[in-house]
Amino acid sequence: MTTRRVRAKRGEGVLLREEILRAAEDLLAESGSEEALTLRAVAMRAGVSTPSVYLHFADKEALVEAVCMRVWGELGRLFSDNLGGDPFLALGRCGRAYARFALEHPVQYRVLMMRASPGPGVPPAAAECFRHMVNAVSACVETRVIEGDPEELALGLWSAVHGCVSLLIAQPSFPWPRDRDALIDHIVRIAGFGTAVYSRLPKTLPPSADLAAALDDFGARLASGGEQPRGTEPGGAGE
Amino acid sequence: MTTRRVRAKRGEGVLLREEILRAAEDLLAESGSEEALTLRAVAMRAGVSTPSVYLHFADKEALVEAVCMRVWGELGRLFSDNLGGDPFLALGRCGRAYARFALEHPVQYRVLMMRASPGPGVPPAAAECFRHMVNAVSACVETRVIEGDPEELALGLWSAVHGCVSLLIAQPSFPWPRDRDALIDHIVRIAGFGTAVYSRLPKTLPPSADLAAALDDFGARLASGGEQPRGTEPGGAGE
DNA sequence: TGTACATCAGTGAACGCGCGTTCACTGATGTAC
DNA sequence: TGTACATCAGTGAACGCGCGTTCACTGATGTAC
Numbered sequence: 001m002t003t004r005r006v007r008a009k010r011g012e013g014v015l016l017r018e019e020i021l022r023a024a025e026d027l028l029a030e031s032g033s034e035e036a037l038t039l040r041a042v043a044m045r046a047g048v049s050t051p052s053v054y055l056h057f058a059d060k061e062a063l064v065e066a067v068c069m070r071v072w073g074e075l076g077r078l079f080s081d082n083l084g085g086d087p088f089l090a091l092g093r094c095g096r097a098y099a100r101f102a103l104e105h106p107v108q109y110r111v112l113m114m115r116a117s118p119g120p121g122v123p124p125a126a127a128e129c130f131r132h133m134v135n136a137v138s139a140c141v142e143t144r145v146i147e148g149d150p151e152e153l154a155l156g157l158w159s160a161v162h163g164c165v166s167l168l169i170a171q172p173s174f175p176w177p178r179d180r181d182a183l184i185d186h187i188v189r190i191a192g193f194g195t196a197v198y199s200r201l202p203k204t205l206p207p208s209a210d211l212a213a214a215l216d217d218f219g220a221r222l223a224s225g226g227e228q229p230r231g232t233e234p235g236g237a238g239e
Numbered sequence: 240m241t242t243r244r245v246r247a248k249r250g251e252g253v254l255l256r257e258e259i260l261r262a263a264e265d266l267l268a269e270s271g272s273e274e275a276l277t278l279r280a281v282a283m284r285a286g287v288s289t290p291s292v293y294l295h296f297a298d299k300e301a302l303v304e305a306v307c308m309r310v311w312g313e314l315g316r317l318f319s320d321n322l323g324g325d326p327f328l329a330l331g332r333c334g335r336a337y338a339r340f341a342l343e344h345p346v347q348y349r350v351l352m353m354r355a356s357p358g359p360g361v362p363p364a365a366a367e368c369f370r371h372m373v374n375a376v377s378a379c380v381e382t383r384v385i386e387g388d389p390e391e392l393a394l395g396l397w398s399a400v401h402g403c404v405s406l407l408i409a410q411p412s413f414p415w416p417r418d419r420d421a422l423i424d425h426i427v428r429i430a431g432f433g434t435a436v437y438s439r440l441p442k443t444l445p446p447s448a449d450l451a452a453a454l455d456d457f458g459a460r461l462a463s464g465g466e467q468p469r470g471t472e473p474g475g476a477g478e
Numbered sequence: 479t480g481t482a483c484a485t486c487a488g489t490g491a492a493c494g495c496g497c498g499t500t501c502a503c504t505g506a507t508g509t510a511c
Numbered sequence: 512t513g514t515a516c517a518t519c520a521g522t523g524a525a526c527g528c529g530c531g532t533t534c535a536c537t538g539a540t541g542t543a544c
Contacts, residue, residue, distance in 0.1 A: 060498065166353075218439060222439075246488065
């Protein structure tokens with residue numbers, strides 16, 4: 001809203017901080033470009049004068065940083081909401097929820113991920129978000145469906161999903177399949193099964209032909225013994 | 240160089256175009272930030288006055304676009320250089336070469352990938368680059384080590400590698416493993432095997448425990464029959 | 479061979495703009511006496 | 512209960528900067544006669 005904001009009561013000055021952050025996020029979402037995030041635009045959107053922003057943020061950088069922290073927080077909440085139940089299924093749910101969030105908030109996601117990190121070290125909100133990812137993977141490692149170091153595995157899975165959504169956002173002109181949800185499922189499955197298979201690889205491998213044969217047998221064994229629909233593995237459509 | 244450029248001879252005015260593009264790339268590489276790419280800085284770097292840039296580029300957007308086209312071209316060359324031989328091995332080589340290029344030219348890579356695409360459609364240099372990716376995957380499909388639509392498979396593999404390098408570039412503070420080459424190998428393998436396994440998945444799947452058992456058997460079979468060192472599959476260290 | 483002219487490859491100076499930021503100021507409101 | 516004062520929550524106007532871009536101009540060089 002561009003209408004002038006009514007002045008906060010005494011002791012309630014902090015309220016403006018939240019409203020400024022909200023205005024910044026709305027601006028990003030509606031403008032479709034992070035270049036629209038100027039102090040003037042944010043202040044106008046919040047219904048206050050430009051210098052008012054400095055009452056709550058040291059400079060523009062601090063404002064952008066605060067916006068990012070909110071997005072990390074939302075991502076973290078997304079993960080904790082999707083944990084529980086079968087770990088492999090939960091992992092798939094988390095991946096899909098993450099991807100959906102990114103595609104629904106492409107500009108925020110871009111700002112979050114593409115900004116050169118300001119200082120050394122991971123900010124707390126980001127660290128907590130990552131901790132959720134690692135926990136989701138750890139649960140899978142405990143049930144033996146995946147093996148390896150949970151932190152490294154989490155980074156690998158994160159890379160796969162992030163890669164897909166960031167390319168979808170930045171390079172929409174490539175021949176992506178129509179069905180984005182199916183694509184995300186595809187990626188989550190590839191990452192999940194790739195991780196699961198990778199942990200089983202021996203130090204020596206047969207030539208490609210034998211490899212293909214072993215993969216065929218693996219598929220045949222699953223086909224003959226399975227009962228559950230495909231949608232229940234870590235890329236399944238069911239939630 | 241900040242030294243003044245000697246004026247080109249008659250008919251050789253186009254030379255400046257190349258020198259401007261070179262100056263722009265050098266600026267990106269050395270400054271470490273795409274914000275350093277201003278017309279003034281580029282012109283000074285090329286040893287000419289600022290308006291001279293307009294002799295070869297309609298505006299700043301056209302210059303940035305041209306820089307991107309050069310990067311796409313380099314990526315494309317990278318792919319065509321690494322094709323040939325066993326398709327699964329070539330795919331791994333391409334993935335690692337791509338990742339290495341991105342990590343060695345992080346700012347150019349960021350500009351290339353993160354910029355909101357200007358118009359509809361894929362620019363020719365990017366399309367050719369992608370065609371190389373699809374060809375590399377197609378060769379694998381022909382030898383049956385991977386199954387599926389080459390374009391979709393290529394997008395999936397691209398997503399995995401891009402995700403890893405873009406996170407490495409933008410979020411270096413996360414607990415990445417020390418050895419970046421090993422990480423890239425890891426990702427390329429996960430993506431490659433995930434894609435190979437995924438194409439074998441039946442429509443119905445067993446519960447996680449049976450899945451883990453089938454994966455164990457798959458691993459055991461490979462371990463008993465293989466001869467080649469691990470480094471020869473599509474994530475192998477050998478090139 | 480000389481010379482006027484067209485063209486090419488640029489240059490210097492300036493314009494206008496929007497940005498982040500600063501500074502002195504205002505007006506409402508709670509509080510001490 | 513009245514009132515002076517401190518504090519809080521902002522505002523209006525301006526500053527300086529660097530940016531993309533434009534415009535009139537320059538000087539070397541090839542070419543026609």
